[in-house]
Amino acid sequence: MTELAAVIDISAELQMVDRAVLERFESRSVLLNAASQYLLRSGGKRMRASLTLLAARLLSAGGKQPDLGRMLNIATAIEMIHAASLVHDDLVDDADVRRGRPTVHNKWGGNVALMVGDYLFALAAEQMAAASDPRIIKSFARGVVRICEAELSPVTDVVPLECALDQYFAKIGGKTAALFECAAESGMIVGGGDDEQVMVARQFGYEIGLAFQIIDDILDFTGDEHTLGKPAGHDLQEGTITLPVIYAVEMGAGDIVREAAQAIEPGPELVAAAVAEVRRICATKRAFTEAERLVHAAIERLSIFPDSPAKDGLVELAELVLRRKM
Amino acid sequence: MTELAAVIDISAELQMVDRAVLERFESRSVLLNAASQYLLRSGGKRMRASLTLLAARLLSAGGKQPDLGRMLNIATAIEMIHAASLVHDDLVDDADVRRGRPTVHNKWGGNVALMVGDYLFALAAEQMAAASDPRIIKSFARGVVRICEAELSPVTDVVPLECALDQYFAKIGGKTAALFECAAESGMIVGGGDDEQVMVARQFGYEIGLAFQIIDDILDFTGDEHTLGKPAGHDLQEGTITLPVIYAVEMGAGDIVREAAQAIEPGPELVAAAVAEVRRICATKRAFTEAERLVHAAIERLSIFPDSPAKDGLVELAELVLRRKM
Numbered sequence: 001m002t003e004l005a006a007v008i009d010i011s012a013e014l015q016m017v018d019r020a021v022l023e024r025f026e027s028r029s030v031l032l033n034a035a036s037q038y039l040l041r042s043g044g045k046r047m048r049a050s051l052t053l054l055a056a057r058l059l060s061a062g063g064k065q066p067d068l069g070r071m072l073n074i075a076t077a078i079e080m081i082h083a084a085s086l087v088h089d090d091l092v093d094d095a096d097v098r099r100g101r102p103t104v105h106n107k108w109g110g111n112v113a114l115m116v117g118d119y120l121f122a123l124a125a126e127q128m129a130a131a132s133d134p135r136i137i138k139s140f141a142r143g144v145v146r147i148c149e150a151e152l153s154p155v156t157d158v159v160p161l162e163c164a165l166d167q168y169f170a171k172i173g174g175k176t177a178a179l180f181e182c183a184a185e186s187g188m189i190v191g192g193g194d195d196e197q198v199m200v201a202r203q204f205g206y207e208i209g210l211a212f213q214i215i216d217d218i219l220d221f222t223g224d225e226h227t228l229g230k231p232a233g234h235d236l237q238e239g240t241i242t243l244p245v246i247y248a249v250e251m252g253a254g255d256i257v258r259e260a261a262q263a264i265e266p267g268p269e270l271v272a273a274a275v276a277e278v279r280r281i282c283a284t285k286r287a288f289t290e291a292e293r294l295v296h297a298a299i300e301r302l303s304i305f306p307d308s309p310a311k312d313g314l315v316e317l318a319e320l321v322l323r324r325k326m
Numbered sequence: 327m328t329e330l331a332a333v334i335d336i337s338a339e340l341q342m343v344d345r346a347v348l349e350r351f352e353s354r355s356v357l358l359n360a361a362s363q364y365l366l367r368s369g370g371k372r373m374r375a376s377l378t379l380l381a382a383r384l385l386s387a388g389g390k391q392p393d394l395g396r397m398l399n400i401a402t403a404i405e406m407i408h409a410a411s412l413v414h415d416d417l418v419d420d421a422d423v424r425r426g427r428p429t430v431h432n433k434w435g436g437n438v439a440l441m442v443g444d445y446l447f448a449l450a451a452e453q454m455a456a457a458s459d460p461r462i463i464k465s466f467a468r469g470v471v472r473i474c475e476a477e478l479s480p481v482t483d484v485v486p487l488e489c490a491l492d493q494y495f496a497k498i499g500g501k502t503a504a505l506f507e508c509a510a511e512s513g514m515i516v517g518g519g520d521d522e523q524v525m526v527a528r529q530f531g532y533e534i535g536l537a538f539q540i541i542d543d544i545l546d547f548t549g550d551e552h553t554l555g556k557p558a559g560h561d562l563q564e565g566t567i568t569l570p571v572i573y574a575v576e577m578g579a580g581d582i583v584r585e586a587a588q589a590i591e592p593g594p595e596l597v598a599a600a601v602a603e604v605r606r607i608c609a610t611k612r613a614f615t616e617a618e619r620l621v622h623a624a625i626e627r628l629s630i631f632p633d634s635p636a637k638d639g640l641v642e643l644a645e646l647v648l649r650r651k652m
Binding site for chain 1: 438463467
């Protein structure tokens with residue numbers, strides 16, 4: 001996130017968020033503290049916290065700054081919910097590795113992963129309570145509900161196209177975009193936005209959240225184990241159908257792609273061949289174009305807000321989503 | 327809970343809570359709705375909701391009644407958190423059966439159980455947000471944190487006595503009493519109590535919560551498959567050390583009890599022999615005496631409140647805890 005410093009410097013606040021997410025652990029359970037710290041120290045770009053901090057400042061150009069404590073509470077809560085959903089997501093997927101390191105359930109077992117997630121949800125609820133606005137708590141609760149729904153709503157097949165796309169966007173809308181939506185929405189609420197401004201912030205968050213996940217899904221085809229922390233084609237291996245695969249089939253890719261997508265447990269050769277075919281037919285480029293479209297639509301929405309460093313920061317953040325390589 | 331009707335009739339409100347917990351499910355995920363409804367329909371005595379509804383009325387004798395909507399929001403949230411913690415607890419314990427019916431993860435798999443729990447936590451947070459009091463949300467968040475801590479804090483051995491008792495009360499204090507505490511505390515907050523009254527309500531909830539769990543642990547020795555929905559000695563079988571076992575060892579029970587408590591996977595014969603020995607030496611009676619002591623201490627605390635049907639109801643509720651047979 002250092003690129004953001006060029007237009008607006010929120011690094012001090014982000015450090016405060018980092019400290020807050022690590023210092024909130026005051027549990028009497030050694031295991032809970034250790035596993036939570038491990039989880040929250042394992043990197044992450046604090047994209048969601050940045051979104052909150054910038055959205056909160058959108059209306060304060062030249063005027064009163066929003067309350068720092070409330071902004072930090074929400075940004076911290078967002079990062080905790082994000083971490084909680086990752087640890088439960090890894091448990092559902094039985095993933096061994098995240099960002100190149102062993103997952104919590106791989107290291108400490110499923111029960112610790114289960115409780116660490118619940119614990120972080122509860123800590124996040126406490127943080128939000130301190131923000132003292134029922135709209136914010138409602139926003140987060142709906143966000144978590146949508147994450148849960150998405151977790152249980154797979155993309156069932158690559159065809160028919162309309163159905164596959166509907167399922168895909170419903171899935172990533174919950175899995176990823178819902179929390180970006182909350183981050184932007186709750187930031188704008190703290191920043192004193194009216195109903196329309198809050199709605200626009202939410203849509204901005206939603207669209208860059210979708211783009212963020214599309215890029216993630218593209219990187220699973222174009223990246224390698226070094227940058228991804230897991231081998232390319234991991235999603236296909238796990239039976240997860242993403243946008244590049246859906247587009248590849250629609251663009252007339254070889255049967256191998258459909259075969260890999262429909263297989264119960266595709267072997268590594270089948271996956272490697274399907275990954276190569278998805279790349280060959282440039283389905284990842286088409287997916288990238290869709291992500292670009294979403295980012296531009298999101299930036300367009302910001303026109304209702306006065307020009308400010310925070311607005312420039314949000315534009316930068318949106319463009320960063322497209323540039324990320326891991 | 328029908329016995330309560332003699333002193334104060336909260337059956338209409340409890341029916342509203344029942345409806346609310348079943349009607350809040352408006353998820354687009356068929357699985358989430360089905361599993362949540364299954365979970366919340368599977369009985370339960372709504373003890374925690376009753377505690378909230380009665381505590382909320384403790385100060386309203388002859389005066390203004392607390393807001394019905396806010397009381398119901400909190401009572402509903404409490405029951406949702408209770409259900410969420412049960413479904414995650416069953417997942418941690420890999421329990422096949424609860425109240426004589428297959429558990430959610432047994433019926434739909436671990437991933438559904440994981441998400442149903444998260445979903446219910448989120449719905450509960452939303453309910454609480456509607457109650458619009460940060461103290462209440464804080465109370466619930468601390469409650470969930472303590473449930474998580476307790477889930478990962480086993481009683482490691484039956485000796486030394488002091489250590490075993492400390493571990494046992496820490497465990498059940500989180501596992502069960504924390505939510506009773508929240509229920510009473512948040513009811514009192516809605517009822518307009520001052521800081522001291524809120525504290526007393528919390529302690530009342532804590533003590534009857536401890537007693538509730540002790541009785542539960544006694545029933546695991548004195549009940550049978552018909553009343554428990556699981557065979558007697560189930561806790562020992564699962565490696566869970568409870569108060570009757572700790573007392574039995576301290577009262578000089580045969581080595582068989584200690585052996586069963588320390589075994590990694592005790593066989594059914596060993597468990598049956600240990601259960602018989604715990605009964606023979608009357609360790610369950612001693613545990614019952616401890617539960618009685620806690621209930622009487624809890625009732626004693628109510629003396630700071632004016633006499634009222636709600637107070638009589640809480641006394642009844644506390645005594646019911648000692649009388650329950652399943």
